[in-house]
Amino acid sequence: MASYETLLVEQRGAVTLITLNRPQALNALNSRILADMIAATAAFDADESQGCAVITGSEKAFAAGADIKEMQSQGFADMYSHDFFAGWERVTATRKPIIAAVAGYALGGGCEVAMMCDFILAADTAKFGQPEVKLAVTPGMGGSQRLTRAVGKAKAMEMVLTGRMMDAEEAERAGLVSRVVPAADLIEEAVKTAATIASMAPLAALANKEMVNAAFETGLAMGIQFERRLFHGLFGTEDQKEGMAAFIEKRPGKWTGK
Numbered sequence: 001m002a003s004y005e006t007l008l009v010e011q012r013g014a015v016t017l018i019t020l021n022r023p024q025a026l027n028a029l030n031s032r033i034l035a036d037m038i039a040a041t042a043a044f045d046a047d048e049s050q051g052c053a054v055i056t057g058s059e060k061a062f063a064a065g066a067d068i069k070e071m072q073s074q075g076f077a078d079m080y081s082h083d084f085f086a087g088w089e090r091v092t093a094t095r096k097p098i099i100a101a102v103a104g105y106a107l108g109g110g111c112e113v114a115m116m117c118d119f120i121l122a123a124d125t126a127k128f129g130q131p132e133v134k135l136a137v138t139p140g141m142g143g144s145q146r147l148t149r150a151v152g153k154a155k156a157m158e159m160v161l162t163g164r165m166m167d168a169e170e171a172e173r174a175g176l177v178s179r180v181v182p183a184a185d186l187i188e189e190a191v192k193t194a195a196t197i198a199s200m201a202p203l204a205a206l207a208n209k210e211m212v213n214a215a216f217e218t219g220l221a222m223g224i225q226f227e228r229r230l231f232h233g234l235f236g237t238e239d240q241k242e243g244m245a246a247f248i249e250k251r252p253g254k255w256t257g258k
């Protein structure tokens with residue numbers, strides 16, 4: 001398996017565990033982390049033995065934002081001509097499911113990367129925030145849009161305007177995270193959840209992810225039609241025949257991915 005300067009990547013069965021590894025900067029997201037993440041998520045997506053990924057950081061920080069030291073001296077022309085950080089869109093193009101396992105700080109770009117994942121599992125130590133306003137800028141990797149869709153206008157507006165952090169309990173109440181678990185259990189719980197996802201028929205996993213994401217891109221009628229067409233399409237797969245036969249015969253299904 002490839003090795004990366006800023007990431008630790010390991011496979012646990014059918015689960016790829018990607019750990020952000022720039023501890024000296026609380027995993028601040030620089031161009032190197034972006035390049036490594038693009039490569040690692042593409043390799044995960046292409047590996048047929050892998051069904052779900054977990055992205056995590058350290059106990060202290062999932063990621064404390066985009067790298068302020070890298071950005072500070074950049075001008076508009078540099079940012080705009082290089083479309084600074086647009087490459088993160090390539091991480092969101094991963095077709096297989098990805099879980100963010102967040103402990104400690106997920107601030108600015110860190111919160112945005114967590115929200116790019118399909119869902120967030122939070123340790124009870126997690127803290128989420130979009131504090132860019134304190135640096136005289138704004139979220140730049142989708143935070144104003146994804147946070148607003150996740151928690152609604154009132155909370156999102158308060159958070160981006162004041163820069164205040166949300167703890168794990170508030171984040172769960174607000175619908176930003178799917179569950180909160182004790183910090184000591186975070187990785188085990190995330191990998192276990194990812195293994196459950198990876199044990200499903202692969203095409204069904206892709207289709208379920210794609211249709212929930214469609215709910216954020218389309219109106220209700222189009223979204224429902226998109227769902228129904230994908231649902232119909234799965235009846236053309238071997239795994240649908242196997243999955244339903246296995247239920248009737250009271251045995252586990254055996255998937256071919258076809």
Ligand code: CO8
Nearest residue numbers: 025026028064065066067068069084085107108109140141
């Ligand atoms: N960038 C660079 N370095 C960082 C960052 C960061 N975002 N966060 C922390 N570090 C570094 C610190 O500078 C420090 O380094 P050094 O030891 O060399 O001084 C080291 O990490 C440890 O940090 P602290 O000493 O500050 O640790 P504390 O425990 O005292 O505080 C905090 C932890 C509260 C997380 C604090 O570090 C902090 O406030 N960090 C900045 C949080 C922030 O403002 N994040 C938003 C960044 S802007 C952003 O993400 C925009 C995203 C969109 C960009 C896309 C453009 C298109």
